[in-house]
Amino acid sequence: NAARANDTILVYAAASLTGVMQDLTPLWTEATGGALKVSLAGSSVLARQIQQGAPADVFISANADWMDVLEQDALIVGGTRRDLVGNTLALIAHDPSIPAQSIGPELDLINLLAGGRLAMALVDAVPAGIYGKTALTKLGLWADLAPHVAQTDNVRTALALVASGAAPLGIVYATDAQAEPRVHMIGTFPETLHPAIRYPAAAINQPDPAPALAFLNFLQSGPARTVFAQRGFQVPGN
Amino acid sequence: MSVEIALRHKQGAFRLAVDMHTPGGVTALFGRSGAGKTTVVNAVAGLLRPEAGRIVIDGEVLTDTQRGVFEPPHRRRVGYVFQEGRIFPHLSVRGNLLYGRWFAKRGTRGPEIDHIVDMLGLGKLLERRPTALSGGEKQRVAIGRALLSDPRLLLMDEPLAALDDTRKAQILPYLERIRDEAQLPILYVSHSVAEVARLATSVAVLHGGSLVRCGPVADVLSDPSAVRALGVREAGAILIGRVAGHDSDGLTRITVSAGEVFLPQIDATLGSMIRVRVEAQDVMIAREPPKNISALNILPVEIIALRGGAGPGIVVQLGSGDDRLLARITRRSATALDLTPGLQCYAVVKSMSVARWDVGSQGV
Amino acid sequence: MSVEIALRHKQGAFRLAVDMHTPGGVTALFGRSGAGKTTVVNAVAGLLRPEAGRIVIDGEVLTDTQRGVFEPPHRRRVGYVFQEGRIFPHLSVRGNLLYGRWFAKRGTRGPEIDHIVDMLGLGKLLERRPTALSGGEKQRVAIGRALLSDPRLLLMDEPLAALDDTRKAQILPYLERIRDEAQLPILYVSHSVAEVARLATSVAVLHGGSLVRCGPVADVLSDPSAVRALGVREAGAILIGRVAGHDSDGLTRITVSAGEVFLPQIDATLGSMIRVRVEAQDVMIAREPPKNISALNILPVEIIALRGGAGPGIVVQLGSGDDRLLARITRRSATALDLTPGLQCYAVVKSMSVARWDVGSQGV
């Protein structure tokens, strides 16, 4: 299988990890001499491809659901699943003059929107959207806010809406918010408002699981943790 | 009425250089295939922008490259019967016929559609789609469409080529009437000298893009030197006469300058002027008036000139009163009869050989 | 050689019902516009599948709806000159001419391209695109393409309509040679009786989809009752003769059953049989042989019948030896000369009025 040369491992990673994976690739090669190929797409796309026999060695999902599916299908190597890092949800604004807000039931987003839209990833489909909706529901804000939400196919597009000013406010991952100069974070959602945002990783059933295990360990090694942290992810134990 | 066409144009290897001036009426364009007839007509219609040239119809300048005048086709009001039909495939026969009406000036009505439909025998075809028409039927629709567009000038490129003689005999008198009554100038391309002789006021003969002859129809057709340009068989002269009487046995008496001739009854009022084409090959020469013979028309003539080529035949130009006649006879007969210029003798023309078609009312 | 065409077909409101059987050679299809000529030709080419019918050429069944036989067009080896050209726009003139060659049986070579190109005057056009051709040029390419496809049967739908007389006079002898030497059956649609008389072995006259007359060309053309179907002017008879000598002054002596006639030199070897068409309007009748007249051909004839219509003219059928002649004269002359059946008199025909075209070598 050409995609899996002896010393090359193929990682299927959720698109929100793109930056991290870019940084990790040279580190991995430096550390092991092996090559790393990363296929980046939405978690659902990647999971389905793995179901259909994709030659991936490692899968890193942006939510637990798709990893659960693969686990049920016995497609991952038993005992290799682990949560790598976490993330937080951020409320961002385009207009720098909007002051920081405290995220609580008294948060008056509708007023802040001033007729504009709140950009979020798809609230029933994309993890960032699901988490955001859960949090707003818990705050009792969702019902009123729902008509004002503009949902996008992934969280990056939501970010782009705010960055370009098309939407005044948005809810995205803190990791995205921190790297975009045209938006500023006006609040972060406490972890209590939504299920923990975790990026589970696991080795996929392949004839030779050894490189995958090595890579999973690498992901939890010091240099990798530094990279994750630099990109704004919450690294457990840090 | 006048038609002035001066053109200079290059089309691939073909060079057109024409400068003709005719007094209106029907101007026949004559010439072999590829001589440039359609090109001239296209230039008049405004479908071709000549490299240099000037086209003036009835004083109205349609094209003048020097002054930068170029009327677009839709403002020229020409009724163009194309050589290849060009019927609109998406319209019924009726739609095709009426197409030009939509754009004709209000008020000016042009000819009646019923009349045209009748003349062209299109009555049963009005709702047909063009693809369900025969070749000749399409051609008739094309003629009707042009006639009904209320044109100021008719351009007809071999309009009758695909039609049978009976139909031609229905259409030609109509064109004559247009020429005489509506005073519509017509540019008429045809390979048939019979048609041309009947209709044309002037004839222009093209050869390889150049004008080799242009003049009044009677002059060109009775000029033995034009005989070659027109093809051996087609030489003939034109007599102008006045209808003197319709006899009870169906013959019409016509006074020409040299006497009387008889023709099968023709549709012309007493006293009106008509023209009769007499093909050179239909004329015999006799030293004395023949007797007891079915030929009715025997005219005293004087031999003006004899002109022969390489073949066994010669063309004899005859003076008959003020008119000219041409006779094609064998060299052998000329020798046997001892024909020389100045000789007084008789031209024998079978009345029937002046065919219906060759009789036209005298325009201009 | 034989051609059998039996068809029954409905096309919109038009019903075709034809049953003709001719001995091969050239079968002329004659009839007014919309009579069904093209429909018949299309059926023979296999482009139309008739509702019922049988088409057999030279013993080979091309269509037989009863037995379910329908040879596809590409296996019929017909050379079809379409009424509307149908030149391939993406091929040069040369490519068009040679198209059929690609598919012709190896070994059988067919006519030489150089010869055909010469005859049709296409030499300078070989590399042209069809869109840069004049109407007549396209038609000539269509003729050449059909001739060069090495056909077993030629279908020609008004092939010469768009051509000038000079070109026609170059093509017709070639078609005669095909008819006589290559023994190729030809189905020939034309509105020109001159062409038909010269080429045809048989004539079929269509009217409104029905066959009104079908028979050998001499019979049909010399039948006064057929005169109306063909149009008044076109009646004429055919004389069969043998070339007796070429005189030094360019005339050819031809022995016919009633004596000798003279024609302008024709291209036929001594002793060969030829046919001469004499139009009824070119024949005069005299009670005594006229003297001192330029007409060379005076044949003793017997009056067989006189047939008149409403008009001033009548058609006189004359027995001339074994042949028949037709003369169209005025009723007045017939009365003056007291013509009655059985009367012995003289037919006067100007030699020159037997035009070049109307002389053809004798096929069949």
Next chain:
Amino acid sequence: MAGWLGPEEWQAVALSLRVALWATGLSLPFGIAVAWVLARRDFPGKQILNGLVHLPLIMPPVVTGYLLLLTFGTQGPVGAALQDWFGIVLAFRWTGAALAAAVMAFPLMVRAIRLSIEAVDPKLEQAAGTLGASGPWVFLTVTLPLILPGVLAGAVLAFAKAMGEFGATITFVSNIPGETRTLPTAIYTFLQVPGGESAALRLVVISVIIAMGALLLSEGLATRMARRISGA
């Protein structure tokens, strides 16, 4: 059938139909005009226009959507002008979805119409000219009737494309239930979550049925038109 789909899904169906119909209908005149210009005129910059028309085909839909956002968004130069002068808002509205669909479908529409125009014999148009029809009249009475089958083909291609357009639409107008949540976005949503396949399939079937209906209708119409012209 009504029970087969929930009210939200029906809403998506209705919205998709509306978006696709408007996208097709409104872009058709422009499509015809551009196709005519490309087929029959020669002018400097013709190839630039040609390239522009093809752009949405070449670029990934997300990029097209993003460019639409930058241009027609409330902050975009054209978007702001439209809003100020005509009160037309495109961002986050179904009108924007129609615009996105129209832009994405435009190259397909133009190509089909252009090919038909190129197939019209200019000799017929000339003939109409000699009969007194000026340029626009020639187009209306000769060219247009003759290219109707091609216009229909272009329209149905555009309609089908508009029904299926996803990437540019969601990027430009995002997914607002009842406003911009078209069938493809609904389908995408279902496909993101495990087990959503059957719901997605239902919507796919609906959109296929609708587009097939349009296709069959157009084929039938085109056949009738062609028959009228060919006289069969």
Next chain:
Amino acid sequence: MAGWLGPEEWQAVALSLRVALWATGLSLPFGIAVAWVLARRDFPGKQILNGLVHLPLIMPPVVTGYLLLLTFGTQGPVGAALQDWFGIVLAFRWTGAALAAAVMAFPLMVRAIRLSIEAVDPKLEQAAGTLGASGPWVFLTVTLPLILPGVLAGAVLAFAKAMGEFGATITFVSNIPGETRTLPTAIYTFLQVPGGESAALRLVVISVIIAMGALLLSEGLATRMARRISGA
């Protein structure tokens, strides 16, 4: 220029070209065949074939990609058969990307070619028949030369679409650098990284330049062909 793009990006460019060329080249004969059948034949199920051809246009690309994955994936019925019998692997290979691009571009190609075939006068084909050409020869010597401009238009539409195809490709063959990361997927990848817009824009420009080049080339060729036919 070499310094403007990194090696990975050049790889994406090369891969996209390869994918688009193969997709266009291999589907062209099928496109012509299907277009001919749809334009000239009448048979039961014709509209089903017609609908099938249009399907990729109607369905969101993700759905098409998913169906391709289910059919041509290593576990899919066709994919498994291809692999067992011919050793052809499509899933997660550039070959699969070519298949996805071909499928997505197929309706555009077929429509363009079909419109051209419908514009060919059957009378010319009949004439070829009377001159001895059997059906296939008529097609090769008359129909095909006459529709070449349309074939070219279809091919260039397909090429442009193949260069820009994203949704079906990433869903079917994923986004593997050097194997299936075509220009559009590379652009997508850049857009996922903060600050990746300028890199993405570079790639957009590259793909636009390539597709425009193809477009201009095809326009030039088509003009020459048309001129040969119209004799101007």
